[in-house]
Amino acid sequence: xxxxxxxxxxxxxxxxxxxxxxxxxxxxxxxxxxLNLGVEGIMAVGALMAFITAGVTGSPWxxxxxxxxxxxxxxxxxxxxxxxxxxxxxxxxxxxxLLGVSLTTYFGRPWTGKSVATFDSYTVPIIxxxxxxxxxxxxxxxxxxxxxxLAIVVIPVVWYFLFRTDIGMxxxxxxxxxxxxxxxxxxxxxxxxxxxxxxxxxxxxxxAAVSISFAELWTSNLINNRGWIAVALVIVSQWDPVRAVGGxxxxxxxxxxxxxxxxxxxxxxLPMASDIGPVYDFxxxxxxxxxxxxVITIAVLVLTTRTTRKELSAPQALAKQYMRxxx
Amino acid sequence: MKxxxxxxxxxxxxRRRDPSPLIRYGIPVFTIVSSLxxxxxxxxAVGVNPVVAYVTMFTSVLxxxxxxxxxxxxIPLLLAGLAVYVPLxxxxxxxxxxxxxxAGGITAxxxxxxxxxxxxxxxxxxxxxxxxxxxxxxxxxxxxxxxWDINEILVTLLLTFTMVQFNGYAILLxxxxxxxQSSETLSALAEFPRFFGTRIHLGAVVAVLALIAVYLLMNRxxxxxxxxxxxxxxxxxxxxxxxxxxxxxGTLFIGGLLSGLAGAGEIAGIQSRLVPNFSPxxxxxxxxxxxxxxxGAFQVLFASLFFAVVYIGAANVExxxxxxxxIVEIIEAVVIxxxxxxxxxxxxxxxxxxxxxxxxxxxxxxx
Numbered sequence: 001x002x003x004x005x006x007x008x009x010x011x012x013x014x015x016x017x018x019x020x021x022x023x024x025x026x027x028x029x030x031x032x033x034x035l036n037l038g039v040e041g042i043m044a045v046g047a048l049m050a051f052i053t054a055g056v057t058g059s060p061w062x063x064x065x066x067x068x069x070x071x072x073x074x075x076x077x078x079x080x081x082x083x084x085x086x087x088x089x090x091x092x093x094x095x096x097x098l099l100g101v102s103l104t105t106y107f108g109r110p111w112t113g114k115s116v117a118t119f120d121s122y123t124v125p126i127i128x129x130x131x132x133x134x135x136x137x138x139x140x141x142x143x144x145x146x147x148x149x150l151a152i153v154v155i156p157v158v159w160y161f162l163f164r165t166d167i168g169m170x171x172x173x174x175x176x177x178x179x180x181x182x183x184x185x186x187x188x189x190x191x192x193x194x195x196x197x198x199x200x201x202x203x204x205x206x207x208a209a210v211s212i213s214f215a216e217l218w219t220s221n222l223i224n225n226r227g228w229i230a231v232a233l234v235i236v237s238q239w240d241p242v243r244a245v246g247g248x249x250x251x252x253x254x255x256x257x258x259x260x261x262x263x264x265x266x267x268x269x270l271p272m273a274s275d276i277g278p279v280y281d282f283x284x285x286x287x288x289x290x291x292x293x294x295v296i297t298i299a300v301l302v303l304t305t306r307t308t309r310k311e312l313s314a315p316q317a318l319a320k321q322y323m324r325x326x327x
Numbered sequence: 328m329k330x331x332x333x334x335x336x337x338x339x340x341x342r343r344r345d346p347s348p349l350i351r352y353g354i355p356v357f358t359i360v361s362s363l364x365x366x367x368x369x370x371x372a373v374g375v376n377p378v379v380a381y382v383t384m385f386t387s388v389l390x391x392x393x394x395x396x397x398x399x400x401x402i403p404l405l406l407a408g409l410a411v412y413v414p415l416x417x418x419x420x421x422x423x424x425x426x427x428x429x430a431g432g433i434t435a436x437x438x439x440x441x442x443x444x445x446x447x448x449x450x451x452x453x454x455x456x457x458x459x460x461x462x463x464x465x466x467x468x469x470x471x472x473x474x475w476d477i478n479e480i481l482v483t484l485l486l487t488f489t490m491v492q493f494n495g496y497a498i499l500l501x502x503x504x505x506x507x508q509s510s511e512t513l514s515a516l517a518e519f520p521r522f523f524g525t526r527i528h529l530g531a532v533v534a535v536l537a538l539i540a541v542y543l544l545m546n547r548x549x550x551x552x553x554x555x556x557x558x559x560x561x562x563x564x565x566x567x568x569x570x571x572x573x574x575x576x577g578t579l580f581i582g583g584l585l586s587g588l589a590g591a592g593e594i595a596g597i598q599s600r601l602v603p604n605f606s607p608x609x610x611x612x613x614x615x616x617x618x619x620x621x622x623g624a625f626q627v628l629f630a631s632l633f634f635a636v637v638y639i640g641a642a643n644v645e646x647x648x649x650x651x652x653x654i655v656e657i658i659e660a661v662v663i664x665x666x667x668x669x670x671x672x673x674x675x676x677x678x679x680x681x682x683x684x685x686x687x688x689x690x691x692x693x694x
Binding site: 077087092102232291294297298 | 369422467480481485486492495653657670674
């Protein structure tokens, strides 16, 4: 039983990394009022660029760097359309996702099934060799790839950036009330560009986390809705990067459970499982579990929005184009 | 931004008062031409002559068989396009046509497999139940939007992914045996009849009837008038006594109903059994179709024709020159992005002026 739990947690932690990075990216952009539905596509581009670069140069770090850059370049399409051309953010985002997934399917075909240099797992220095013996969590927490650690380490940085710096305050102001922000001489356009590009950076990193850290392969459907789950996570975490950590690991756990459902009998953890046979079979069916991230998100949307819009933690100007008076 | 000569560059965007004819007629041409150029770059990147590929793409649909396949592909695209179009006229985005398609396909399979009715009644029962279940599913985002103002875009999008996964579960429930990735096969009675020795099936009749019904709804009924009113100004519509619940839930219900019909057609008309991913991106293509055809039901028809031609043509190009089929989605996404960019250019003008800096005295003297 300990082994089963360990194997699930050991899979949940690396599975959560791309979700965490992707949702932090979507979150930064949404806090400035730009809904980024292109995360799925940006992740696909980042994943393929990282994979190709790692394959050509033999360096996963270089691959990671290229993923960051290509994510930003690809996200700049969203910035130009949604911020400058004031296009509909939903359509632009969905089409950007479609474009990213189809472009990588199209150009990634020669790389399918190839193996390239990927990130190795490291044991955390000094404390790692002792803590790795911890029951349940030890393996997953103390023996992971650099990207898994980076995803956790970057969260306090993002939190500080968003809530304790002047730029972070400006981002919140632009996301909640661009008119007022503009009158206080905050450059709405520049702030939103910055946030969309940062979100591309994170989504690109999330893509690299899938292709050269977690799955260590390339297929046309590699991202497999992780980008959409990341977008959903922003709602579950209520636009707070610290809560996004909890959400990402919850969704990572769901992924690991559905992946391990064949080999692990969850009934052994639940004393009453035998009494509720059919319900148990339904609830813990791997296919049904794969709908949980989306169902949970709808439930969170309902539970948190049932009050008036004012009390929502969502940025007030989310997905609204900003136009100056007279424009 | 400062230039080396000390001039200040000022970039300003303002609303275009009166778009010139060049802009009005140039933009659709620009959209098509630049999308095809972008596609040409992608095609030549895999070592195929793009001119040859495009000629194949558009001539392959000119044969009797090719044209019939275009019609076959138009059935789900038109129905799903209308499913996005109706809520769009009320200012609502139905990103969940895919959810309705899966709900309809699952329902049609269940009714077709487990209900026995004589002759054409079974087909009608499959269509009606698929439409109703699709519509019922869309009442969820409709109610949430009307009651608590929960963003319908997010809920419909989330429902799509939920239904894609749930489809896998439904296949297992109605599966013939372990390890087979499809449900049991429908009986000949449950399959939709096909016409003219082609794959054009009963769904074509349904799609044409739906098109006429949507046209009449939007142009000849009070409800259609209220939808347009609500879409142009929800607040004014509310004050003139139009019920928000009626419009929001009603249009999304119609959207779910139409996409449910599309799903029934795909299963009973083409696949004959429930299979995974039987709606390859129809829901997203439907957004593109509704966006291009948003001015009227018959524009939706033409937009679905265009995308059906690209679909069928690209399938042939893949067959002949092994250009990956993903080229369809590339062209589709690029068409929409250029279309949106064109819209932006039509609505706004960009002014880039360079202004001499006043505080920089030497520059002022030089100027």
